[in-house]
Amino acid sequence: MNQKKTSLILxxxxxxxLGVTAQSNTMYYLTGAPQSYRLNPATQPQCRFFLGLPVVxxxxxxxxxxxxxxxxxxxxxxxxxxxxxxxxxxxxxxxxLGMLDDENTLSLDxxxxxxSMGLGIKEMYFTFDITFKIDQGLYYxxxxxxxxxxxxxxxxxxxxxxxxxxxxSYVEYAFGVSRKxxxxxxxxxxxxxxxxGIGTISSTDNNITLDASTDIYELxxxxxxxxxxxxxxxPLDEEGxxxxxxxxxxxxxxxxVSDYRKLFMTNKGLGVDIGVHVKPIEGxxxxxxxxxLGYIKWKEYVHTLTLEGSVEFNGIDxxxxxxxxxxxxxxxxxxxxSFDFHTTSGEPFKTSLEPKLFIxxxxxxxPKLDVGLLSRFDFTKSGTKANVMIHANWxxxxxxxxxxxxxxxxxxxxxxxxxxxVRGGPISFYTVADYRAFRYNLYKYESIPVFLAPSNRHxxxxxxxFNLVFGCNMKKRLMKDKPMYFSDDN
Amino acid sequence: MKLIKFTPLLLLIFSVIxxxxxxxxxxxxSPEMNVTKELAFPAIxxxxxxxxxxxxxxxxxxxxxxxxxxxxxxxxxRLEDTIELGGIGENxxxxxxxxxxxxxxxxxxGLDLKLYLYDDATGQNIDTxxxxxxxxxxxxxxxxxxNGLAIDDxxxxxxxxxxxxxxxxxxxxxxxxxxxxxxxxxxxxGFVKVLNTSRLNIHFGIDVQWRNVSDDN
Numbered sequence: 225m226n227q228k229k230t231s232l233i234l235x236x237x238x239x240x241x242l243g244v245t246a247q248s249n250t251m252y253y254l255t256g257a258p259q260s261y262r263l264n265p266a267t268q269p270q271c272r273f274f275l276g277l278p279v280v281x282x283x284x285x286x287x288x289x290x291x292x293x294x295x296x297x298x299x300x301x302x303x304x305x306x307x308x309x310x311x312x313x314x315x316x317x318x319x320x321l322g323m324l325d326d327e328n329t330l331s332l333d334x335x336x337x338x339x340s341m342g343l344g345i346k347e348m349y350f351t352f353d354i355t356f357k358i359d360q361g362l363y364y365x366x367x368x369x370x371x372x373x374x375x376x377x378x379x380x381x382x383x384x385x386x387x388x389x390x391x392x393s394y395v396e397y398a399f400g401v402s403r404k405x406x407x408x409x410x411x412x413x414x415x416x417x418x419x420x421g422i423g424t425i426s427s428t429d430n431n432i433t434l435d436a437s438t439d440i441y442e443l444x445x446x447x448x449x450x451x452x453x454x455x456x457x458x459p460l461d462e463e464g465x466x467x468x469x470x471x472x473x474x475x476x477x478x479x480x481v482s483d484y485r486k487l488f489m490t491n492k493g494l495g496v497d498i499g500v501h502v503k504p505i506e507g508x509x510x511x512x513x514x515x516x517l518g519y520i521k522w523k524e525y526v527h528t529l530t531l532e533g534s535v536e537f538n539g540i541d542x543x544x545x546x547x548x549x550x551x552x553x554x555x556x557x558x559x560x561x562s563f564d565f566h567t568t569s570g571e572p573f574k575t576s577l578e579p580k581l582f583i584x585x586x587x588x589x590x591p592k593l594d595v596g597l598l599s600r601f602d603f604t605k606s607g608t609k610a611n612v613m614i615h616a617n618w619x620x621x622x623x624x625x626x627x628x629x630x631x632x633x634x635x636x637x638x639x640x641x642x643x644x645x646v647r648g649g650p651i652s653f654y655t656v657a658d659y660r661a662f663r664y665n666l667y668k669y670e671s672i673p674v675f676l677a678p679s680n681r682h683x684x685x686x687x688x689x690f691n692l693v694f695g696c697n698m699k700k701r702l703m704k705d706k707p708m709y710f711s712d713d714n
Numbered sequence: 715m716k717l718i719k720f721t722p723l724l725l726l727i728f729s730v731i732x733x734x735x736x737x738x739x740x741x742x743x744s745p746e747m748n749v750t751k752e753l754a755f756p757a758i759x760x761x762x763x764x765x766x767x768x769x770x771x772x773x774x775x776x777x778x779x780x781x782x783x784x785x786x787x788x789x790x791x792r793l794e795d796t797i798e799l800g801g802i803g804e805n806x807x808x809x810x811x812x813x814x815x816x817x818x819x820x821x822x823x824g825l826d827l828k829l830y831l832y833d834d835a836t837g838q839n840i841d842t843x844x845x846x847x848x849x850x851x852x853x854x855x856x857x858x859x860x861n862g863l864a865i866d867d868x869x870x871x872x873x874x875x876x877x878x879x880x881x882x883x884x885x886x887x888x889x890x891x892x893x894x895x896x897x898x899x900x901x902x903x904g905f906v907k908v909l910n911t912s913r914l915n916i917h918f919g920i921d922v923q924w925r926n927v928s929d930d931n
Contacts, residue, residue: 541759663733
């Protein structure tokens with residue numbers, strides 16, 4: 225049992241250190257990982273050919289909550305020895321509520337690549353990837369928790385306008401090409417993408433407020449939902465509005481394979497990644513890339529739903545000649561009838577990808593050790609987010625590559641990223657994780673480790689990949705180029 | 715050589731092990747959830763005609779227009795009703811409870827209101843919630859003209875709140891089984907005329923702060 229436990233602990237610990245992401249910062253300088261070109265299409269993999277093992281060539285997951293993490297939800301109370309949470313009487317609830325921003329995001333993104341391959345020909349390198357992606361986000365306001373605790377003092381006003389969600393799923397077909405110029409002093413790359421949307425649902429225009437007092441409760445709500453669910457029809461009532469009781473109905477007119485193929489290719493989009501590496505002086509490499517610039521146009525099976533309603537409640541009306549026992553039922557009916565779903569169909573809409581800009585510099589401090597800076601800018605719906613990292617990349621051989629970075633400006637939320645790539649024969653494995661914390665809490669159930677959560681961190685990501693690689697031995701390649709003579713002086 | 719190869723990985727695992735700050739046993743999670751809660755909400759609205767308070771046993775005249783007027787009140791009118799408290803307040807520790815009211819009285823007569831906290835076990839009222847000072851009316855009469863009719867334009871809405879003391883709260887939620895509502899319309903000094911269209915509008919709201927108290931506390 226102890227051995228099993230130890231194995232489990234080790235497994236969790238190792239898993240916790242794993243990680244790379246489709247857009248992992250750490251991946252940027254992990255040159256041993258073939259898929260590092262996804263962060264800068266100018267990057268050329270070390271091996272002249274790679275073939276990602278189906279599905280596992282690159283698995284990426286990222287989840288984050290912008291305001292609090294697991295360790296903010298469950299912790300040991302040093303006074304009682306009990307495990308408590310923010311709603312416990314010994315906890316500082318106000319401190320927990322103070323951690324919330326006006327707008328908060330809970331997100332889970334997944335990316336799996338069924339196909340990933342690349343081939344280098346002289347100065348050029350070509351790559352092709354098919355990646356299936358799901359982006360999910362729940363947006364919630366800081367006013368969300370007080371209502372449910374409840375903490376509703378007289379005269380409260382709650383604004384839920386930032387309440388919303390989005391789920392988008394799509395497939396990305398990316399063809400990349402990179403070329404070296406001027407004796408490797410300049411490297412440029414471009415990675416155009418064709419995107420096919422699988423489905424999306426998102427709230428786009430919310431205006432929800434609740435005024436609460438001893439006089440009246442007043443809820444005003446307007447929420448717009450944009451939906452594209454290929455293959456599914458929205459049931460409408462006699463007035464042409466969405467009939468909630470029916471749910472979605474599968475389009476029975478779809479029968480042949482060509483129908484489904486057509487359906488799959490209906491909602492298309494375009495995207496592009498561009499990048500450059502410049503080596504102005506010996507040992508110094510400057511890099512920049514702009515990735516995920518693009519959009520998806522949702523054209524078919526498109527619906528816009530508007531939920532509008534207003535409810536006022538100023539107390540139970542006591543009528544001396546009537547029965548108030550069915551008050552709760554009447555109130556529920558009243559609330560339900562106060563909200564209407566209006567449906568607008570057929571108007572295409574666009575959703576854009578979230579572009580990211582990387583600008584970095586790397587200097588070869590030692591022959592096998594590079595250090596430098598990397599800055600990342602995320603252009604999201606809620607604004608631009610910037611991050612600066614110090615990084616180090618150790619590459620003792622072409623078979624092993626270890627990289628680490630540190631974000632010093634996060635204060636309480638400072639993190640480091642770790643990643644390594646290792647190659648044994650034709651099999652290459654890499655793993656990367658950003659946002660590693662410096663302290664962890666180990667959560668156990670009946671002494672069995674269940675999960676490991678970083679202290680004071682709200683973000684977790686992981687990327688792992690297995691690839692078959694060929695043509696990785698640089699010396700052999702150079703020897704092949706110059707069969708009669710090879711010297712390091714060259 | 716192998717050791718050198720695996721050194722970074724071993725270092726990685728070692729560094730993570732040494733970074734464990736705390737171990738949390740999930741089965742030790744405290745079931746207690748005694749965070750202080752606060753809720754302000756509108757409770758009830760009552761709109762009373764004179765008949766609702768006084769019943770139908772009073773002399774009246776009917777105008778041609780159809781309105782009934784009650785000519786005068788020679789005696790006090792008293793109305794008592796009981797409200798079962800049920801299990802309200804069980805396992806709750808109240809920090810404060812304010813009873814907010816908003817009253818618009820179109821009657822040219824005043825009204826007093828008391829709540830008796832009644833305990834079935836002892837058969838006694840154990841406390842009283844006063845809505846006004848002794849010898850004062852909770853609801854003042856509407857201004858009336860020389861004919862004894864209320865002047866609607868001059869009627870004002872009175873709003874305020876009554877803060878229940880900790881002692882009253884303890885009695886209310888720990889000892890009381892029934893609330894006895896006592897309404898009294900005192901006799902008027904002279905003739906007043908109460909139209910049947912007149913109303914007494916009462917709104918009650920509650921602002922309360924409490925903690926849940928589990929049995930094991």
